[in-house]
């Protein structure tokens with residue numbers, strides 16, 4: 503369906519929407535070529551078509567400038583499917599329609615009404631995520647402080663009070679290794695056995711990197727959301743369009759470019775994930791995430807507000823050419839971010855704005871590894 507719709511877009515034809523897609527699905531199930539589809543629960547297939555339809559809608563939505571048209575995914579990375587209903591759990595066993603009863607290791611007790619289950623594969627391992635709905639009281643945040651957060655290259659996050667979250671230590675080493683393994687892959691004959699083995703190695707590395715990064719982000723966002731009721735971040739939707747020379751990844755030089763692109767994407771994913779996690783953790787605790795326009799946050803002096811490119815001497819050091827105020831560049835940016843966030847609240851500019859869509863209120867995602 504994705505192929506058909508992308509083809510239609512290329513030919514300037516209207517795309518196939520869900521209802522027609524579902525009709526195609528019934529035909530495909532009866533065909534010789536796609537008859538294997540009948541082995542899956544029809545609701546799983548319908549859900550997949552609904553997700554695709556949603557992805558196209560988001561792609562066309564002008565209010566979501568970061569969303570792009572859906573593309574083919576790489577096989578083996580993020581493979582998953584979702585059961586919208588009929589999932590039952592008894593002890594350490596989960597009943598998945600058409601799959602049967604599967605044993606799983608419960609990483610967290612499941613509370614509330616089961617809404618859906620998503621089965622995903624990471625490398626050789628299978629996981630099931632159970633989405634449940636529970637009624638919770640409107641939370642009140644324990645803290646009353648506000649903080650600005652600068653998401654950086656050298657450090658994961660720098661707060662306006664001066665605290666620094668370094669991020670994942672093994673990430674740099676793994677990123678280097680990934681670049682090396684990818685060069686090795688490029689030298690092998692495409693689709694040969696050695697090439698396939700090498701590709702498998704790279705997939706495993708990707709997973710390792712994602713785990714290391716997520717772990718660091720989880721630790722940081724948990725601490726930050728516990729300590730501060732109001733958290734201010736730069737809005738990545740505008741950030742991505744303006745970001746040009748932030749960070750050492752943009753250093754010029756031979757062979758750096760390719761690596762830069764890779765680091766860049768790892769970095770971007772981390773920044774986005776950071777915002778997502780902080781968003782839902784603040785929602786749980788009754789806190790708030792304010793998104794501000796990132797323009798000039800790294801060039802403005804946090805003391806006298808003088809804004810100039812020359813204020814930023816190096817990646818690390820900020821020094822105001824007007825008042826002489828000097829400090830760590832990320833800390834200066836974090837202070838500006840906080841000030842912009844507080845200004846936005848004072849003007850009522852963020853009234854009723856939901857910074858991140860954190861799903862249904864009270865919905866909890868629980869990821870449980872399935873037994874092999």
Ligand SMILES: [Zn+2]
Pocket residue numbers: 803804805806807808822823824825826827
């Ligand atoms: Zn100044």
